[in-house]
Amino acid sequence: MYIHRHLENKFLKMSSFFKAVLVTGARQVGKTTMLKHLANGTRTYVSLDDIDTRTLAREDPKLFFMRYKPPIIIDEVQKAPELFPYIKIMCDESSEKGLFWLTGSEQYQMMENITESLAGRIGIMTLYPLSYNELNGVKYDIPIDFSLDNLLEREKVAKPFDMDTVFSYIWKGGMPDVQSADVEVRDIFFSSYIDTYLMRDVRQAAGITDETKFKKFLTACASNVSEQLNLNNIAAITEISHPTAKNWLSVLERLHVVFLLQPYANNKFKRLAKTPKLYFWDTGLCSYLAKWLTKDTLMSGHDVGHYFENFVVTELIKDLHYSSTNYDLTYFRDSNSKEVDLFLESNNTIHPLEIKLSASPDKREVKKYEMLDKNSIPRGNGGIVCMSPSVLPIDELNNFIPISIL
Numbered sequence: 061m062y063i064h065r066h067l068e069n070k071f072l073k074m075s076s077f078f079k080a081v082l083v084t085g086a087r088q089v090g091k092t093t094m095l096k097h098l099a100n101g102t103r104t105y106v107s108l109d110d111i112d113t114r115t116l117a118r119e120d121p122k123l124f125f126m127r128y129k130p131p132i133i134i135d136e137v138q139k140a141p142e143l144f145p146y147i148k149i150m151c152d153e154s155s156e157k158g159l160f161w162l163t164g165s166e167q168y169q170m171m172e173n174i175t176e177s178l179a180g181r182i183g184i185m186t187l188y189p190l191s192y193n194e195l196n197g198v199k200y201d202i203p204i205d206f207s208l209d210n211l212l213e214r215e216k217v218a219k220p221f222d223m224d225t226v227f228s229y230i231w232k233g234g235m236p237d238v239q240s241a242d243v244e245v246r247d248i249f250f251s252s253y254i255d256t257y258l259m260r261d262v263r264q265a266a267g268i269t270d271e272t273k274f275k276k277f278l279t280a281c282a283s284n285v286s287e288q289l290n291l292n293n294i295a296a297i298t299e300i301s302h303p304t305a306k307n308w309l310s311v312l313e314r315l316h317v318v319f320l321l322q323p324y325a326n327n328k329f330k331r332l333a334k335t336p337k338l339y340f341w342d343t344g345l346c347s348y349l350a351k352w353l354t355k356d357t358l359m360s361g362h363d364v365g366h367y368f369e370n371f372v373v374t375e376l377i378k379d380l381h382y383s384s385t386n387y388d389l390t391y392f393r394d395s396n397s398k399e400v401d402l403f404l405e406s407n408n409t410i411h412p413l414e415i416k417l418s419a420s421p422d423k424r425e426v427k428k429y430e431m432l433d434k435n436s437i438p439r440g441n442g443g444i445v446c447m448s449p450s451v452l453p454i455d456e457l458n459n460f461i462p463i464s465i466l
Contacts, residue, residue, distance in 0.1 A: 063236065065094050066194055066382035067187050072098065074183035075158035079151040082137070082162040082174065085187040086316035086341060087257040090236045091163040094187065095133050103161065104128050107135035114139050121146045130159040137162040138170035139264075144177035151181045166265050166314055186316070189234025189342045191378045192226075192371075192464070203385040204466070206404075206411050206441035208459055211451045218464040223359070223447065226463065230371045231355040233344015243354060250348040254278070258315070266311045273298055277308050281318060281338060282349035286366035286373075288335045288393075289320065316341055321373065324390040324403050328435040331395035339370050346370065368417040369401065372445050375466045376402070387411070398428060404442075412442040413461075419447040426458040 067083070071094070075081045083091045096105065106128045108114045117124045117140035125146055128134075137143065147160055162182075164170045174182060193199065196219045204210060232238055238249045254275065262268040280297040284290060295305035312318045320336035340346035347367065352358035358367060373389075380387055385406075392400040392412075402413040412429045414421070421444050432439040443459040445466065452460040 062093070062097055063090075063190060063194055064197075064199075065090065065187065066191065066199060066378070067185060068094065068098060070185060070382060070384060071095075074185065075161065077157065078181065078183040079154065079157055080147060080160035080162060080178060080182040081158065082164060082182055082184045083187050084164050084170075084184065084316065086189070087165050087261070088235050088237060088253060089187055089189050089316075089342075091165075091187050092133070092135050093236065095161050095163065099131075099133060099161070102131070104130075104132040105135070106132065108139040109136050118142050125150065131156075131161075132159070133161045133163075135163050136165060138164040138166045138173070141170075141173045144173050148177045148181065151178070165316065166261065186381060188374070188378045188381070189344075190236055190239070191234060192229050192375055193379070193466075195229065195234075195239065198464075200379075200383070200465075203383040204379060206413075206443060206459070206461070208441075208451070208453055210441075211459055211461060211465060214465040215451050215462070218462065220449070221447075221462070221464045224355075226368075226371070226447070227355050227359045227364075230343045230367050231347050231352065231358050233342040233347070235342060235344060238344060246344075247348065247353075250345055253345070258317070261315055262308075262311055265314060266307065268308065268311065273300060274308065277305065278312075279349050279351075281309070281312065282340065282346045283363075284338050285340055285346050285350075285363070286369040287337060288333065289338045317345070322390050324392045326435075326437065328437065329394060329431075333393035333395075337391055339373055341374060343367055343371050343374070365417050369415045372415045372463060372466065373402065375463070376445075379466050398431070400428060406440075409438040409440040410442075411440045414444045416444055416446045419449065421446050421460070423454045423458075423460075426454055429458070 071081065085091050106113055108117060121142045151159065198217055198219055200214050200217055202213060232246060238246055241249055259271055262274060268274055277298040280294040284294060291302055291305045295302050318338060318340050321339060322336050323333040325332060347358055352361060387404040387406045390403045392403050400412050401415045404411040410432055414425045425444055429439060429442060441457050443454060443461045445461045445463060448460040448462050450462060454460060
């Protein structure tokens with residue numbers, strides 16, 4: 061059964077404006093499935109994962125487009141950068157919108173080719189693993205702004221949740237193919253995902269051939285989730301050099317496996333942290349790599365708070381991206397270990413959020429937000445994202461925010 065994605069409306073809007081549209085994202089998150097669903101049989105489909113097709117695209121791109129005419133879906137377009145100049149020509153020669161629907165899972169090198177060839181002609185967006193709300197069929201009509209009225213409106217649409225359902229999602233993650241899997245099939249899925257897709261892609265993207273050490277590196281990263289990045293420690297565990305660890309991490313970023321949340325920077329504060337925090341785009345892959353064999357062991361594990369934080373951060377990013385809400389996300393930490401899990405900045409205003417795995421966290425946590433006022437930094441609505449069953453006001457600016465309404 062097809063699961064509707066919250067990116068669909070935004071994608072169709074971009075397709076009606078641009079002549080080419082690119083959807084990036086990790087392998088197996090559902091990019092092709094979404095585009096085929098939206099095309100409904102009206103477009104040619106071609107995958108550059110196929111060796112013969114890729115060879116044709118790279119060696120004779122002109123003949124490729126004689127064989128595969130737009131409107132077209134081209135899967136994994138980064139595998140044949142030779143196509144981009146021809147896509148540019150065809151876009152310039154036609155007034156038709158949405159001629160090319162493209163997908164790609166390797167980020168930076170592909171973007172360089174697009175910047176050179178398709179600047180101003182292409183709309184670019186990212187599809188993430190299935191969100192908690194996508195799986196539950198929940199879609200909000202209003203973007204989140206963290207005000208009490210806004211949160212109460214979203215609460216009317218939200219579905220009830222409990223600890224068990226939330227951690228079932230965290231443990232499985234958001235890959236579409238793993239949703240109906242039991243414990244055994246889920247493990248086989250992620251093992252195959254690493255061997256079939258990830259290892260092949262890292263070889264092609266960066267020439268990494270030492271699979272044993274790279275898998276060890278993946279596991280070390282999973283053990284560092286939701287923490288400040290410690291590349292020296294990860295490199296030591298993996299028995300590789302710091303420059304190699306830095307390079308391998310950048311490969312995982314390019315392949316949409318991990319991302320780094322940067323620290324907040326402002327010269328009004330002294331001695332702020334400069335190290336980013338490490339998160340996985342898919343909590344299921346992360347929990348598999350860290351060898352949490354069941355949902356229950358994860359829930360009772362010492363890292364349970366880190367996985368909950370990773371879940372909240374990624375769910376929030378998905379909601380913001382799909383709704384086109386423009387916030388700049390950072391975290392705050394100073395040399396005195398004063399920390400705020402998330403700063404969401406928009407129009408020079410900070411919306412501070414704490415993340416707590418509790419149904420009734422200590423409301424005094426929001427007192428630390430007053431440091432923004434003391435430093436004359438405009439502060440907007442915020443609060444504590446938690447397991448509270450309903451929205452509850454803390455003060456004029458802050459609320460307890462159930463995770464279900466992100």
